[in-house]
Amino acid sequence: MSRLVAAVHVVTTRTSEGRTGFTATAVVSVSDSPPTLLVCLNRRNHSAPAFRRAGVFAVNMLAGDQQPVALGFGGRNDLAGEQRFAIGHWHEGHLGIPVLAGAVVVFECRLVEARTIATHDVLVGRVEAVTLGRDGPRLAYLGREFLVV
Known part of the structure; x- marks a missing residue:
C-alpha cells in the first residue's frame, strides 16, 4: 500500500x-x-466512534506547507483530541464542524453510510458545502514520506 501515491x-x-x-x-x-x-478510518483510531456519532465530517485537503497539521493529526507528536487543533488555524464551517484555513479545498459532508470492512470503517458522506482555498502545491504521501506536488 505504501506504493500508492495519495493526497493528504x-x-x-x-x-x-x-x-x-x-x-x-x-x-x-x-x-x-x-x-x-x-x-x-482505522477502527483502532481513538476518534473512530465520534465520526459515527457526529453524522457530519469535513475533509480538508492539505496544502504543501501544511505537513505539521498532517503530523499532528496523524499521531506523530503524541497530541490527542482537542490538542491537535493547536496546529493550524481552524474555524467553524457551514455544518458546525472544524475546517482548516488555508486548505486547498474543504468538503463538508453529512454521513449517509458507514460500513466496517476489515480493520477500517468506510464512511460515505454527501457533500453539503465546499470551500475552495488557495491554488498551489499540495501535500502527498508516497513510500511512507510526505511530498509536495
Missing part, C-alpha cells in the same frame, strides 16, 4: 465531547450527482 487530508468532526480528527490518505470521490466522498 485531515478529516474532522465535532460531538458533544468536543472536536476530533485524523490524517487520511484513503479519500476518494464516489459520485458527482449527488456529490459524495468516501473516507477510510
